[in-house]
Amino acid sequence: MSAPEILPPALPATDRAPLTKKALTADHPTWCPGCGDFAVLHCYYRALEKLNYPHEKIVTMAGIGCSSRFPYFVNTHGGHYIHGRSLPFSAGVSLGRDDLHVFVFGGDGDGFSIGGNHLDHVARKNPRLTYVIMDNFVYGLTKKQTSPTSPIGFKTKTDPTGAFDQPINPMRKLVDSGATFIARSHATQVNHMTEMIMRAAQHDGFSVIEILSECVEFYPGAFDTSVPRKGGTFGLIQEKKNDGTPEDATRHDTTDEVAAYRLASEPWPGLFGVFLDKKRPTKNQLEANLIAKARERTKGASDLQLLQSTFAKLR
Amino acid sequence: MVSPNPAENNGGTALPAAEARALNDVVIRLAGNSQDGIQTIGGFLARLAGRSDQDVMTYMTIPSTISGGPSIFQVRMGTGDILSSGDQADFLVAFYQHSYENHLSSLRPGGVLLYDADHVKPNPDDKRFTAVAAPITSGTVEAVGGSSKDKGKNLYVLGLIARVFNLDVAKLSGLIKERFGGKTEDIVRNAMLAFDAGYAWPADNLRDCFYRFNPPTRTSTRPQVTLDGNSAMTYGLIAAGVRYGSGYPITPWSSIMEMLRSELPKYGGLFVQAEDELGAVSYALGFSYSGHLAITGSSGPGLSLKMEALGWAVMSEMPLIVINVQRGGPSTGMPTNVEQSDLLQALYGSHGDAPRVVLAPRDVEDCFYIAIEAARIARAYSTPVIILTDQALSSRIEAFDEPDLAGLMVDPAPDLSARPADFKPYPLDRITRHAPPGSRVGSGVYPTVTGLEHDELGHPTGSPQLHTKMTAKRREKLKALAATLPAAEAFGDPEGDVLLVGWGSTFGPVREALNRIRNSGTKAAQLHLRHLNPLPPGLEDVFRRYRQIIVVEINDEGLYGYGQLATLLRARYANPAIRSLTKTDGLTYKVSEIVNGVTHLSARNGVPA
Ligand SMILES: Cc1ncc(C[n+]2csc(CCOP(=O)(O)OP(=O)(O)O)c2C)c(N)n1
Ligand code: SF4
Ligand SMILES: [Mg+2]
Numbered sequence: 042m043s044a045p046e047i048l049p050p051a052l053p054a055t056d057r058a059p060l061t062k063k064a065l066t067a068d069h070p071t072w073c074p075g076c077g078d079f080a081v082l083h084c085y086y087r088a089l090e091k092l093n094y095p096h097e098k099i100v101t102m103a104g105i106g107c108s109s110r111f112p113y114f115v116n117t118h119g120g121h122y123i124h125g126r127s128l129p130f131s132a133g134v135s136l137g138r139d140d141l142h143v144f145v146f147g148g149d150g151d152g153f154s155i156g157g158n159h160l161d162h163v164a165r166k167n168p169r170l171t172y173v174i175m176d177n178f179v180y181g182l183t184k185k186q187t188s189p190t191s192p193i194g195f196k197t198k199t200d201p202t203g204a205f206d207q208p209i210n211p212m213r214k215l216v217d218s219g220a221t222f223i224a225r226s227h228a229t230q231v232n233h234m235t236e237m238i239m240r241a242a243q244h245d246g247f248s249v250i251e252i253l254s255e256c257v258e259f260y261p262g263a264f265d266t267s268v269p270r271k272g273g274t275f276g277l278i279q280e281k282k283n284d285g286t287p288e289d290a291t292r293h294d295t296t297d298e299v300a301a302y303r304l305a306s307e308p309w310p311g312l313f314g315v316f317l318d319k320k321r322p323t324k325n326q327l328e329a330n331l332i333a334k335a336r337e338r339t340k341g342a343s344d345l346q347l348l349q350s351t352f353a354k355l356r
Numbered sequence: 357m358v359s360p361n362p363a364e365n366n367g368g369t370a371l372p373a374a375e376a377r378a379l380n381d382v383v384i385r386l387a388g389n390s391q392d393g394i395q396t397i398g399g400f401l402a403r404l405a406g407r408s409d410q411d412v413m414t415y416m417t418i419p420s421t422i423s424g425g426p427s428i429f430q431v432r433m434g435t436g437d438i439l440s441s442g443d444q445a446d447f448l449v450a451f452y453q454h455s456y457e458n459h460l461s462s463l464r465p466g467g468v469l470l471y472d473a474d475h476v477k478p479n480p481d482d483k484r485f486t487a488v489a490a491p492i493t494s495g496t497v498e499a500v501g502g503s504s505k506d507k508g509k510n511l512y513v514l515g516l517i518a519r520v521f522n523l524d525v526a527k528l529s530g531l532i533k534e535r536f537g538g539k540t541e542d543i544v545r546n547a548m549l550a551f552d553a554g555y556a557w558p559a560d561n562l563r564d565c566f567y568r569f570n571p572p573t574r575t576s577t578r579p580q581v582t583l584d585g586n587s588a589m590t591y592g593l594i595a596a597g598v599r600y601g602s603g604y605p606i607t608p609w610s611s612i613m614e615m616l617r618s619e620l621p622k623y624g625g626l627f628v629q630a631e632d633e634l635g636a637v638s639y640a641l642g643f644s645y646s647g648h649l650a651i652t653g654s655s656g657p658g659l660s661l662k663m664e665a666l667g668w669a670v671m672s673e674m675p676l677i678v679i680n681v682q683r684g685g686p687s688t689g690m691p692t693n694v695e696q697s698d699l700l701q702a703l704y705g706s707h708g709d710a711p712r713v714v715l716a717p718r719d720v721e722d723c724f725y726i727a728i729e730a731a732r733i734a735r736a737y738s739t740p741v742i743i744l745t746d747q748a749l750s751s752r753i754e755a756f757d758e759p760d761l762a763g764l765m766v767d768p769a770p771d772l773s774a775r776p777a778d779f780k781p782y783p784l785d786r787i788t789r790h791a792p793p794g795s796r797v798g799s800g801v802y803p804t805v806t807g808l809e810h811d812e813l814g815h816p817t818g819s820p821q822l823h824t825k826m827t828a829k830r831r832e833k834l835k836a837l838a839a840t841l842p843a844a845e846a847f848g849d850p851e852g853d854v855l856l857v858g859w860g861s862t863f864g865p866v867r868e869a870l871n872r873i874r875n876s877g878t879k880a881a882q883l884h885l886r887h888l889n890p891l892p893p894g895l896e897d898v899f900r901r902y903r904q905i906i907v908v909e910i911n912d913e914g915l916y917g918y919g920q921l922a923t924l925l926r927a928r929y930a931n932p933a934i935r936s937l938t939k940t941d942g943l944t945y946k947v948s949e950i951v952n953g954v955t956h957l958s959a960r961n962g963v964p965a
Contacts, residue, residue, distance in 0.1 A: 064800060068815060097796045112804050113816065118793035120645060120805040121816075122638070123668050129602075129635040133642020133650070134793065136626065137600055141646070141793050159638075162631035328626045335621035344623050345765050348594055351619075352758050355581040356407065 060093050062086045067116040077228035077254030078108050078175055084231055085115065085144070085173075088238040094142045102131045104156060106148035107182045108175035108254065125155030132168040132324070139325050142242065143170040150180050153189040153209055164247050165219035166324045171241045172249040175228075176211060177256035178263050185259040192309075195260070211251045212305030212316055216298055222248035223301065223317040228255060229268050230275060233313065240315065246323045253310075267310035278304065278314030295319075376522055376568035381411075381434020383442030384517065387459040388451030390427035393510035398429030399753065400514055400531050405433040406582030406755030407527055409572040413864070414753040415441035415944065417692065426454060431753075435572045439864035441752070443946040447520075448485075449513055450476050451492065460485075470516065472509075490516060490557055499553030500546045508550035515554025522568045525555065578757040585723045585749035589679065590615040592727025593651055595759070597766035598677065599625025601651040602639035604632055607691045608750040609655045609681040616651070625768075633658035637665040637678070644674050645805060647770025647792030649734055653679030655747075656689055659698060659705070666740055667706030668807040670830060673781075673788040675734035675741075677727075682746040682860075684942045693942030694748040696860055697911040699920040702742045703889050709827055711834050713741040714889040718863035721756035723749060726886065728764060737833050738788040744888070746910075748944045749861045774798065780812040781805060784825055787833050834890050841887055843894035846901075852879025853963050854954060855902035858909065859885045859921055862945050866908055869950035878964060888921070896929055904963045905934045906954055910945065913938045935961070 065086050072078050089099065101119035103109035104127035112119035122130045131145045152160055152174045160172075179197065180186040186199040190211060194203040215223045222244040224237045234252060241248035253264045266273040281292040294300055295318040304316055339347055384401065386394045398414055405412035415430040432442040444464040450456035450471040456478060463469060469485045471478060472492035496512040497505065511532070518528055532551060536544045574580075583591075590612050593601075599620055603613035616627040625648070630636035636652045643650035654662065659680050669676045682698045684690025702714045713733050717726040723745060730741040775791045777798035782788055791803060801813070808816040809823050817823075846855060848870055856873075858866040863884050870882045883898055885891065899905050907922035913936055918926060922936035937953040939945070958964065 067801075067804075096800075097794055097802070100793045112806075116800075116802055118791075118802045120672070121808060122641075123664055123807055126634055126638045126665065129630060129638035130642040130645070133600075133602065133628070133639040134646045135642075136628065136639075137643040137646035137648050137650075138792075138794060158631055159635055162635065166628075328621075332621045332624055332626065336624070339622050344594075344768075345761055347622055348591060348761050348765070351591065352581055352761065355583050355587075356579045356758065 057095070060090055060096055062090060064096065065089055065116050068113045070114045071110060072107060073258045075257040076107070077177065077256070080228040080231060081173065081175055081234065081252055081254055082111065082114055084234040084238055087235045088242060091239060092242055098141050100134055100141050100143045102127050102134070102143065102145045104147045104151040105182070106151045108146060108148040109151055111146040125151050126159060128156060128159045128163040128172065131170050132163050132166065135168045135170045136325060136328060139169070145170060145172045147174060148181065149174060149176040149178065149188045149190045153211060153214070161218045164215070164249070167219070167221055167246045167321055168324045169246060173238065174211070174249065174251045175254040176251050177254050177260055179256050179260040181256045181259060210305060212311070213302060215249055216301045216305055216317060220249050220317070221246040221319045221321050224250045224315045225311070225313050226250055226252045227264065227267055227275060227313055228252055244318065246321060264310070273310065276312045278312045278316065280315060376566045379567045379569050380436055381432060381438060382447060382521065382567065383430065383432045383445045384447045384449070385428060385430045385445035385459060385462055386449045386513070387428045387455035389424055391424055392451055394427055394429045397510045397514045398431050400528065401431045401433060401517070402753040402755065403531055403582045404523060404528055406580040408524060409574045409580060410435055410569065411438035412582065412753070412755045413438045413441045415748070416751055426458065428459065435570045439868045440947055441944070443948050451509070452476065495553055495557060496550050499549045508546055511547050511550040512554035515551040516557060519555045520566060522566060576757050580755045581758045582753060582755040583720065584751050584753045585720045585745060586611045586681070586751070587615065588720050588723035589727050589745060590619065592724035593677070593731070594619060594623060595761060595764045595766065596728040596731035597768035598649055598651050598731055599623055599768045600643035600648040602628040602630045602636040603653055604630050604636050604658060606655045606658050608683060608747045609653050609658070609679065611750070612653055612679060633661040634665065637662040640676060641665060641669060641674055644676050645790070645792065647772060647794070648768065649675050649677070649731060651677040651679065653681065655681045655683045656685045656698065657687065659701065663705045666712065667708060667710045669740040670706065670710040670712055671807045672805045673738045673830070674790070674805065675738050677730050677734055678740060678742045680742060680744050681750050682744060690942045692747065694746050694861070694944055695911060695942060696746060696909050697920065698744060699888065702744055711831050712889065713737070713739055713834065713837065714744060715741060715886060716744040716860040716888055717749065718860065718884055718886060720749060720752055720754035722886070724759060731766065733837060737837055738790065739833065744860060746861050781814045782810060782812045782826065784812055784829055838890035838893060841890070841892040844883060844892045844898050846881035846883045846898050848874060848881030849879040851901035852881065853903050854878060854880040854958065855899065855905045856880065856882045856954070857885065857905055857907045857921070857925070858882070859888060862908055862910065865945040865947050865950060868947040869954070872947065872951050873954060891928065899929060899931050899933070903933060904958060904961060905931065906937050906957055907934060908937045908945065908950055911938055912940050
């Protein structure tokens with residue numbers, strides 16, 4: 042499958058002015074100067090401008106961490122929840138209100154450690170929402186403890202001699218969790234990030250992006266090996282174009298989980314782009330089907346009539 | 357068939373009244389194994405009583421082992437106000453030797469022991485009871501025949517009971533057919549065969565023990581409904597317009613989530629089985645934030661897990677209903693026993709100053725109404741509300757007047773109207789009313805809901821003044837709620853020696869104990885608290901009128917000799933007359949335990965009782 046062209050979707054049929062970065066800007070970010078998260082915020086604004094959803098229908102949620110301060114810097118409906126649990130909260134928002142566009146932001150500790158189990162289970166339920174993990178390989182807010190993505194040997198306040206617990210492989214974890222859209226990007230690649238956020242937002246289901254976002258304070262240089270300016274390589278996934286050319290045979294099929302898992306196992310710094318983009322019924326849809334079926338059986342009875350008939354059976 | 361007198365069983369011909377002793381109420385305890393369908397007989401009896409305009413209350417123990425194991429069901433039916441399931445049984449049905457041995461002590465002297473002659477050998481020298489042998493197993497096998505073995509024993513016993521208590525056979529057969537009607541014809545037929553055989557068994561040695569209930573004294577014109585506490589709570593939530601929820605399985609909470617999972621879609625809502633209780637409370641808060649007041653719930657261990665998110669609900673001022681079906685604790689504790697030991701957790705369980713509303717239903721009927729009240733409070737005060745029910749209420753079946761649903765139903769539509777330009781999520785001079793996503797805000801500035809201390813617009817703040825003011829805002833709204841609650845009122849003597857104070861499921865036994873205490877000449881009254889946080893106004897005045905205030909609860913007396921509510925009331929009212937009656941055996945209070953406890957405390961304190 043070829044990467045769909047990024048076109049701004051049709052303006053909603055209203056007289057409202059297009060959504061601008063100015064309208065989306067809230068408090069000035071409190072991040073350290075140079076923190077990778079600034080670029081993620083910038084790309085979120087850009088993506089929202091292009092997506093041009095009705096302003097009041099956008100929800101920006103987060104857990105706890107430096108990266109999770111996000112909602113304060115975005116002028117949309119949103120919330121700052123508790124550490125690690127923002128996904129089930131946001132899935133509740135999405136399931137409660139299918140008309141909304143729900144975006145969730147957080148860090149590697151928030152998403153992979155304290156929230157790891159929620160990530161697995163929300164992903165397999167496939168609610169319609171977009172989750173952006175700003176992975177800096179360290180606990181930023183609490184000032185440099187080991188994170189589940191800290192590489193072996195990295196010295197932190199909780200591993201002064203160097204981390205030795207096996208770190209997780211985020212992409213493999215995500216493929217295994219049953220997420221239906223999985224991408225990886227880099228905070229130094231503004232265009233790529235914006236494209237990934239837009240594709241994730243337009244995916245019908247649970248979409249997740251890991252963005253390598255440097256913590257200049259506690260893990261400077263963590264991602265230099267994938268920054269061309271610093272002599273690294275930013276290797277892109279070549280997605281299948283289905284154009285019948287011989288080269289296409291070697292390109293990545295984003296509907297193939299096994300291939301995605303194989304890509305996820307590439308040696309550090311790995312590849313960037315879309316690992317998986319699959320269709321599977323969303324929980325929003327499946328729950329709506331359940332409601333439709335139940336309603337069909339109750340033949341348009343009002344809530345009052347339904348409860349009355351239940352009580353009549355208890356006489 | 358063993359029926360010696362088939363003509364009599366067909367129409368359920370009643371015995372001549374002269375032969376039957378009149379009864380006001382009777383306690384029947386059925387003791388067997390869980391797979392014998394004992395709950396089914398109990399359920400039939402309870403529903404029959406409800407349909408016959410009689411009062412009814414049941415009590416059951418479910419074995420905590422995975423399958424099988426001893427199980428009992430106790431049903432008390434009668435024509436007056438039935439307040440407790442009865443201290444002692446008038447009638448014991450023993451299916452096995454172990455049932456006989458373990459439960460004979462629950463039978464009052466002079467009561468009737470009905471036992472399965474195929475399994476039980478009673479002590480022939482025990483003359484305290486009328487022992488009646490019935491071939492429960494072989495009679496059932498013979499009546500039903502075929503491959504069903506002794507399946508149907510429960511209906512055989514139901515037939516026997518119907519005969520002994522002169523119950524309405526037409527109504528009972530109707531209930532049996534309703535219950536098994538959805539299944540194959542064979543099943544209904546076998547059930548009726550077993551029932552008829554039991555009814556027809558010539559319980560000759562029972563000739564002088566036939567009973568007949570006095571006519572009912574109920575005056576209500578509404579039909580009675582018969583259901584358990586968890587069902588009543590579930591339907592109360594639905595009436596209250598609650599359409600979204602999330603939970604994780606745990607006994608004895610699970611049946612609420614199971615019912616909501618299948619009921620809510622009919623009403624256009626949904627219930628999510630989450631990965632754990634932290635996930636469940638988070639889904640529920642997400643629903644609430646999205647504009648749909650939501651419910652989550654659990655028992656002991658699950659409540660402990662929800663506490664951090666509950667603190668967020670307090671801080672962000674998010675409406676939420678949390679049900680705690682209390683069981684024995686701490687830790688995994690006693691999953692199928694009752695305890696009222698989560699009160700202080702409900703009030704203070706999260707870190708920080710996190711005031712929230714705590715309510716407790718007093719009986720099965722109240723489970724329905726308290727759910728409606730909880731939803732009203734959660735919406736009006738934008739606050740989490742905890743409902744403390746318990747294991748005893750969860751499975752107890754009672755009959756009560758069918759609620760007037762037309763007058764009670766609440767419209768669940770979220771308020772997505774546009775908010776004015778001066779909208780603030782956390783105004784200091786008003787109670788918070790959130791603008792759910794999807795609602796436009798006139799100023800173009802959208803609110804952030806947050807667990808950080810914040811200013812009126814939801815921006816994080818470290819300001820000492822703001823933390824002081826916002827803490828007061830969260831406290832004062834509960835004080836505003838308190839001012840709207842009906843003043844506390846005692847039932848009984850307007851002043852006197854003893855005031856019995858209780859909360860939750862002990863209401864009935866305490867009321868019965870009060871009646872006994874007053875009958876013995878002591879001036880006494882009962883005050884039952886449904887609102888535990890905030891407490892209703894007027895308690896001080898009531899307390900002043902009694903020499904002793906005895907707080908009755910099912911929890912431990914703690915290091916300082918006072919149960920959890922007693923501790924709270926002593927701290928609040930600093931009244932030294934407040935004393936504590938507690939127990940920790942995991943069982944509901946017997947009326948006699950309360951009466952004896954009061955006598956004992958009174959003697960110790962030199963107060964007549
Ligand atoms: C229940 C709980 N435990 C611990 C914390 C403290 N805490 C806040 S953020 C954080 C980790 C942040 O790391 P990460 O999620 O990677 O975000 P970053 O700051 O690196 O962006 C921790 C441990 C908390 N807020 N709540
Ligand atoms: S500590 Fe690190 S992650 Fe946090 S703001 Fe500073 S640079 Fe960013
Ligand atoms: Mg981090």
